[in-house]
Amino acid sequence: MIPSGRIALVDVNNCFVSCERLFRPDLEGKPVVVLSNNDGCVVARSAEVKALGVAMGAPWFKFKHLARQHDIVALSSNFPLYADMSNRIMSLLAQFSPHQEIYSIDECFLDFSGLHPDLTRYAQEMRQRVLQWLGLPVCVGIASTKTLAKLANHIAKKQAHWHNVCDLTVLEPAARDDLLTGISVAEVWGVGRQLTQALNTIGIHSVKDLRDADPARIRQRFSVMLERTVQELRGISCLALDEIASPRQQIISSRSFGRTIHRMEELEAAVTLYVSRAAEKLRQQHSVAGAIQVYIRTNPHQSGEPQYSPSFIVPLTDATDDTLQLNAAAIIGLKRLFHPGYAYAKAGVTLMELAPKHQAAMNLFTDVAATTRRTTLMQTLDAVNRKYGKNMLGTGIAGIAARQAWSVKLGNRSPNYTTRWGELAVVHAS
Amino acid sequence: MSNETTHGGKRSGAGRKTIYGEPTKQIRIPESQIPIILDYLGKLRQQQGASQRKVCAITAIQAVRMEIQRRSIPMMSHTVPAGFPSPADDHVMDSVDLNEHLIIHREATFILRVSGWSIVNAGIHDGDEIIVDRALHPSHGNIVVAVVNNELTVKRLHKTDTTIRLVPENPEFQDIVISAEEELTIWGVVTRVLHKV
Numbered sequence: 001m002i003p004s005g006r007i008a009l010v011d012v013n014n015c016f017v018s019c020e021r022l023f024r025p026d027l028e029g030k031p032v033v034v035l036s037n038n039d040g041c042v043v044a045r046s047a048e049v050k051a052l053g054v055a056m057g058a059p060w061f062k063f064k065h066l067a068r069q070h071d072i073v074a075l076s077s078n079f080p081l082y083a084d085m086s087n088r089i090m091s092l093l094a095q096f097s098p099h100q101e102i103y104s105i106d107e108c109f110l111d112f113s114g115l116h117p118d119l120t121r122y123a124q125e126m127r128q129r130v131l132q133w134l135g136l137p138v139c140v141g142i143a144s145t146k147t148l149a150k151l152a153n154h155i156a157k158k159q160a161h162w163h164n165v166c167d168l169t170v171l172e173p174a175a176r177d178d179l180l181t182g183i184s185v186a187e188v189w190g191v192g193r194q195l196t197q198a199l200n201t202i203g204i205h206s207v208k209d210l211r212d213a214d215p216a217r218i219r220q221r222f223s224v225m226l227e228r229t230v231q232e233l234r235g236i237s238c239l240a241l242d243e244i245a246s247p248r249q250q251i252i253s254s255r256s257f258g259r260t261i262h263r264m265e266e267l268e269a270a271v272t273l274y275v276s277r278a279a280e281k282l283r284q285q286h287s288v289a290g291a292i293q294v295y296i297r298t299n300p301h302q303s304g305e306p307q308y309s310p311s312f313i314v315p316l317t318d319a320t321d322d323t324l325q326l327n328a329a330a331i332i333g334l335k336r337l338f339h340p341g342y343a344y345a346k347a348g349v350t351l352m353e354l355a356p357k358h359q360a361a362m363n364l365f366t367d368v369a370a371t372t373r374r375t376t377l378m379q380t381l382d383a384v385n386r387k388y389g390k391n392m393l394g395t396g397i398a399g400i401a402a403r404q405a406w407s408v409k410l411g412n413r414s415p416n417y418t419t420r421w422g423e424l425a426v427v428h429a430s
Numbered sequence: 431m432s433n434e435t436t437h438g439g440k441r442s443g444a445g446r447k448t449i450y451g452e453p454t455k456q457i458r459i460p461e462s463q464i465p466i467i468l469d470y471l472g473k474l475r476q477q478q479g480a481s482q483r484k485v486c487a488i489t490a491i492q493a494v495r496m497e498i499q500r501r502s503i504p505m506m507s508h509t510v511p512a513g514f515p516s517p518a519d520d521h522v523m524d525s526v527d528l529n530e531h532l533i534i535h536r537e538a539t540f541i542l543r544v545s546g547w548s549i550v551n552a553g554i555h556d557g558d559e560i561i562v563d564r565a566l567h568p569s570h571g572n573i574v575v576a577v578v579n580n581e582l583t584v585k586r587l588h589k590t591d592t593t594i595r596l597v598p599e600n601p602e603f604q605d606i607v608i609s610a611e612e613e614l615t616i617w618g619v620v621t622r623v624l625h626k627v
Contacts, residue, residue: 025615026580088537133538133565135617418540424559427575427582429546429598 005113006142006169007237008123009149010093013137013157015106016044019085020075022135023417023425031072035060036355037413043077076413079290079353083313084418089134090311096126099300102293102311104250105352109149112142123165142167146239147232150189151207155179180208180233190229195222207233251289253278254348260299264338267296267347268331274349275330279323280382282351288319290353292326294333299345310337319355322374323381326351458627532622538565540618542575542582549573549584551599558625560584562618577615578606584620 012018016034021027031048035041040060049072054063060074067074086105094100097110116122123140130138141153148168156166168176185204186196202221204210211233219227228238253274261267271294282289295311312333320326330349415423459467533539544558552573554560560575568574570589575582576596585596585606594614596606608614 023582025577025582025617028580092537133535135564421559424541424543425582426545427542427560427584429544429548429550429554429556429584430603 005111006115006119006144007146007149008097008110008112008119009103009107009141009146009153010110010126010138011107011153012089013139014044014046015086015136016077016082017046018136019082020078020414022085023414027073031070032075033060033072034075034077037077074412078414078416079315080416080419081414083291083315085134085136086313087311089130089136089138092130092133093126094309096122096129098307100309102295105291105293105313107153109146120165120167120170123167124163127164138164140165143169144235145232145237147189147229148235151180151183151187151233154187155183177208180211181206183207185210188229188233190225195226198222249287249354251278251281251351251354252348253281253350254295254346256346257344260343260345262340262343264335264340267334267338267344270347271330271334271349272327274347275327276323278349278351279321279326279378280385282354283321283378283382286357287354288321288357289316289326289351290319290355291315291351292329292333293350293352294330294337294347295350296334296337296344296347298342302343302345306342308339308342312336313352315353319353321357322378324374455626532561533563534621535563535565538618539563541624542584544584548598548600548603549586552586553625554584554599554620554623555625558623560620561622561624563621564618566619566621568616568619573620575617575620577617582617587616 017027017032020032020034027046029048030046031052032046033042033049033054034044036043042054042056042058042060042063045054045056048070052066052070052072054066060067063072066072082105089106090100090102090108093108093110097112097115099111101109103109112119112122119142123142127138127140130136139153139156141149141151141156142165143149143152152166152168155168156162156164159166168179171179183206184196185191185199185207186193188207188210191199191210199205199210204213210230213230215227215230218230231238255270255274257270261270275292291313293311293313295309297309298305298307300307300309314329314333316325316329415425417423417425529536540562541559542562544554544560545556547556550556554573562575566572568587570587572587573584574587574596575584576587577583578596583596585598588595588597588605594608596608596614598605
């Protein structure tokens with residue numbers, strides 16, 4: 001957990017659209033949407049599309065008319081591309097802070113405490129670096145707590161005069177109050193639509209209203225969580241990262257180890273265990289995951305010890321809820337990350353790109369019989385563990401050889417520019 | 431194909447059979463390294479024969495840089511006399527890592543495929559892959575990938591105090607002159623070409 005001080009939240013503007021534009025300069029300045037693969041919902045919008053009033057998550061068929069009228073380019077999700085770009089950006093951002101916490105595929109927190117006398121300038125340099133190296137535009141919010149950093153990031157995005165970097169800590173109290181008065185409470189991290197309505201009924205409309213509310217009363221009427229949010233808005237740091245629901249649905253399973261571990265085998269055992277837990281949750285909610293992220297980290301409070309806290313996202317060919325497949329992917333990620341010579345204190349996995357199971361697209365090469373058998377196996381596994389207790393039955397650390405899966409070109413998916421020799425971006429010499 | 435020829439000794443596994451279970455490509459390698467590489471490929475084949483290739487149902491996020499990773503070749507601490515295994519061969523000093531050799535800024539490096547002949551005199555042919563590093567500052571004389579007419583194009587950058595031109599390396603093609611009011615986007619600097627011979 002990042003201690004109180006200076007926290008930055010960095011996120012990529014319209015991440016998936018920005019990734020597509022890197023290899024398609026012709027899409028620069030044009031309205032672009034990226035659609036989810038199975039249900040045709042909007043998962044990313046360029047600024048031009050946002051201006052046309054297309055909502056996040058909207059079913060695309062409703063906008064066919066608008067699309068024709070404005071020549072909107074609609075692309076299918078190309079998750080291997082986004083995952084690769086995400087791995088690159090996280091690795092690059094990690095070089096700007098001694099401590100990084102990855103929050104989702106396109107955003108992370110960085111500890112900025114005491115790094116530079118002028119953090120805005122430092123963040124601008126970081127922004128320039130990401131733009132040059134990766135061609136991705138980012139926004140940075142800086143504040144004393146995560147909730148405020150998230151808010152600062154929102155301000156950096158929405159108010160042009162900040163030039164994509166907003167440091168709330170440089171404002172005089174009066175100026176900060178004015179700013180928070182002008183922002184709806186709905187923009188606060190963890191305050192959803194229902195909560196917004198409930199808060200409105202008791203006269204809390206702006207961020208400032210919530211900040212100045214009585215914490216005890218908030219706890220009584222709502223929850224301990226919201227009380228903590230109030231504290232965070234006041235500059236008192238009290239939220240760990242996995243306590244906040246992610247913007248994109250994901251399932252996190254992570255733990256600190258009882259003692260530090262050094263060997264790959266031990267990490268593999270831990271990661272395997274976390275995968276089975278996460279996969280069990282995934283099946284409980286009848287979802288499938290399209291990607292799995294693995295991270296390992298040393299103990300950041302053990303100063304003097306060498307620090308290493310990498311993470312890596314592995315996309316899956318077919319979205320799945322199968323423990324064995326998820327585990328195989330996780331171990332691939334872990335093998336990429338592991339370096340001997342560090343004392344690892346924590347590991348975790350995050351299931352990403354969740355979708356309802358009944359919508360999971362099967363591809364041409366999906367072996368239906370095998371999939372059905374696997375489903376039965378997983379149901380048995382869950383049933384045994386329900387009956388005889390947690391982790392009674394689980395996956396060993398043996399690798400598994402699953403069938404070769406062939407990816408199928410989806411409707412309007414861009415090529416896997418960065419992850420397949422056969423699909424490299426073409427540069428013209430004509 | 432059968433081994434009918436006799437000169438040059440028996441070259442087991444030569445020819446165009448896909449003995450590795452995947453398509454093969456020709457590459458140029460230094461003569462001194464041939465025995466090492468043949469030895470390495472032999473071991474690779476044995477391994478593949480011994481265990482069924484374990485392939486996970488995962489889109490290998492074998493980013494191109496990963497493809498090459500972990501395929502490093504042991505470099506022996508002495509020259510290898512062809513044909514005679516030496517007891518000192520166990521004495522591996524280091525390994526040759528293509529990634530390390532070809533890629534300076536891991537995050538900022540992309541591989542693109544070239545289409546066309548306008549840069550051929552710089553040794554970049556139609557169909558070649560080029561390694562492009564976005565972290566490098568584009569200077570006069572660099573081969574660069576630039577955005578021209580909303581397309582990625584590869585040319586040599588020609589900068590003077592007053593003019594910027596993108597110059598082909600093939601007399602049949604025209605220079606592209608960037609006027610003072612035009613803004614030129616340089617996408618990245620080309621550092622290497624991967625040419626199949």
